[in-house]
Structures are given as C-alpha cells and as structure tokens.
Amino acid sequence: GAVVSQHPSRVICKSGTSVKIECRSLDFQATTMFWYRQFPKKSLMLMATSNEGSKATYEQGVEKDKFLINHASLTLSTLTVTSAHPEDSSFYICSARVPSGQGRGDTEAFFGQGTRLTVV
C-alpha cells in the first residue's frame, strides 16, 4: 500500500510552547489529508481536513487557532499545536487518500504511524 509518514513519532514539550507535526505522503500526491487525535482507550476523532493550497476545514469544536494546519505541497501537511497545555497531550494521527488517476485503483485511506504528544 501507499506510505504515509509522520514525524516526530514522539515529542515532549513544555506548557506554553508550540509543537509542529509533519505528515508526508512518500509515494503519491495527496491533495487532501486528514488529522485525527486519539485519547487513551478511545477511538480516533477527526479534527480537520487539510486541503493543499487552501484553508483547512475544521470539525465542530476544534479550535482552528489552537491547531494550525498548513498543506503547502502535495506531499506535506503540518499540524502545529500552539501554546500547548497538558490537556493537549494525545496521540495525533494523519491520513491521506490516494486520489483517483494515480494508478492505485483503490480507495482506502493510508495512515501515518502517529505522533504521541506529551505536554508537561
């Protein structure tokens, strides 16, 4: 399957600082990527849809000024958690769907390995 890579896989930061998480599609171009967060023993919650060259679309209840998303190229989307607080500690996961026409012939989404953020 297609490869989506996240970096870093694990990060610890101090309260009040900002953290940037990268999501890359390694072998395909992704005009749309998705960001999820997951609390312990809970399911994935969609945060936002990242659109290349335009503003991200945020799900209800997700603060866009808190979670800044930039999708500057067809292979990279970034999520920046600004002024992080301990309650932002979570597992953040990105995904991308291979657009039709790129020879994949399938429609499933591919996920990164996730980033565990701990705010102390």
Next chain:
Amino acid sequence: DAKTTQPTSMDCAEGRAANLPCNHSTISGNEYVYWYRQIHSQGPQYIIHGLKNNETNEMASLIITEDRKSSTLILPHATLRDTAVYYCIVRLTSNTGKLIFGQGTTLQVKP
C-alpha cells in the same frame, strides 16, 4: 455516512478463525463497508472493503449479508499479532477519504 455497531470486545484462540460482526442497518445503496484495524500505539491499517459481494484478500474475508445491514470480518487463522482494535466503517467512496471511527471491537488473540 451510516453509523455502525460493533461488540466492544472479543477473544479468539490462536490459530482459530476470528469472526468480527458489524451492524450497519441504515446503510444506503451506494455506501461501502470498510474495515481497518489499529494495533496498539500505531496508526490504523486498511484491511478490506466491499459493497455487496463477499470479498477476500491476503489478510481477511468480508461477508456482507444480502440486505447489506450487517457484515462479518473473518480472519481465517488468527495469530497473536492480530490482537488489535478493529473498526467497521461505512462510507461513500466518492467522499474525500474522511473516515468517521466508531468505538470498534478490541480483539484479543490468546495462545
């Protein structure tokens, strides 16, 4: 996208078939059934998807009832590495790839 209902947890003996059910009684005619799994502290992994017919790949089989209101994911010979949370998701393939996850089924494969 239609809502799905899955059992919270299931156990399976190593080497035996694991049958994971999913109810999606409000599924519409152009919605597919997708299965993903998430091994602890990793991103979800695609398993299989189908519309009406049963499907099989190297990982699993998907059995969809004739009325499409439920389906079963079958892992034919479960191994300890199949221990994971399994998510059944119903969605339109025409959407952008956005997935709405339910609570899933935690499958514990035991020796």
